[in-house]
Amino acid sequence: MELYFLGTNAGVPTLQRNVTSIALRLLEERRSMWLFDCGEGTQHQILRSPLKMTRLEKIFITHLHGDHIFGLPGLLSSRSAQGATSPVTIYGPKGIKAYIETSLDISQSRVNYSLEVVEHSGGVLFEDDGFRVESALLEHRAESFGYRITEKDRPGNLDLERLESYGLKPGPLYGRLKRGESVQTPDGQEVHAADVLLAPKKGRIVTILGDTRPCANIVPLAKGSDLLVHEATFMHELQDIANEYYHSTALQAAEAASEAGVKELMLTHFSSRYKDTEHLQPLLDEAKQVFPNTRLAEDFGLYPVQR
Structure with a gap:
């Protein structure tokens, strides 16, 4: 189980960072990958990565702002053109189905594989013998959701x-x-x-949040996660602006991680005012004051989820 970041910028892309998309690679667990959000240019980022669209199984959309969905029609169409035949299921807020169907219809795009779109309002979205995915509403200008992915415990090795x-x-x-x-x-x-049989292998938990300012559902959704992905659009000195635009600061993300008792915090969704890693360092520094095990996500960064 690994996270691969295809875009870590907020709002608009820059030369250094693309807009939001995160791949959860489950190659050992189910020989597939799940995508969380699909900002414009995501398929180009995939071409520059080790990811394969033939492995794509599920897409989870946090909310319907353009920097999180404008890459969907192109990606779905290109996947078909590349000959992929395995089914894909997309989960997202109300309106995602109309967006996809309208985009593909007007552009006369063909999708030659089974494509299912599931609109939801939170709760348990998917469960099988290996994984459970649940969602909860956050607090943003548009209806925005966070996702909790729980890997179920597996039998231990033979003694x-x-x-x-x-x-x-x-x-x-x-x-x-x-x-x-x-x-x-x-x-x-x-x-x-x-x-x-030796002791069971404890399953891992990953929580990926959409855009949000601090709200009541973050901590229950992230409780005890091995890894929490939390937006950190601004430094805390801009908390008034963050609150006005329904975003979070790095410090607020760290406070949420601490309260939820997660093991590791990954910051992403950075304002384009922070041009490069050097300018992002102060965000990391302020988060680490509250939650030391914090990292900055980078485009094309691969981050294993530790068991």
Whole structure:
């Protein structure tokens, strides 16, 4: 599980940073990637990255401002032109379906794969044996959502020493035990999975927020996350402007991370007034005063989610 940032700027792109899009790579977990927001130029960023659009499985849109959705029609159309056939599901606020259908229809774009658009107002959006995705409304000028992605716990590895003590050799019986079944040893002794499985592998939790100013739903949504991605459009000296435009400061993001008890905070969605990494350093410094384990997201930056 890794996050790959395709754009970290707010509002408009600059020569240094594109507008918002984040890929969650789940290559080991489900051989796919999920995209969070798709600002203009996202498909160009993908071309310059190790990401493959054939791996795209789901797109989660936080809100309908242009810097988060203007890249969608082109990306969907190009994916089809490249021969991708696997289905894609898009989740977003009310209006996202009309935007996609109108854009593709008027431009006479063809999508030769199954495309499902799910409009939502929060709650549990997706769940299977491996993952659960839930959403909550934030506080922005447009209806904006945050997403909590929970990887479910997985069975632990087999205890090879215990298996040897039972006289069990590598083969199909190992697979049955791994699936939680019971097996018999060559001498007829019954061995239960619980006898030979190590502790379960704890699933990871990632919370990715859309644009927001401080609000009540942030902490419950992010509670105990291994990684929180939080917008930090301004330094705290501009908190009045941040509040007026429904954005957050780096310090406010750090306060949310501290209150939610997350393990790591990733700042993104920076105002274009902060031209480069040198100008972003003060945002990082003020956030670290409250939450030391904070990092600045960078375009084309790959960040593993630690277990």
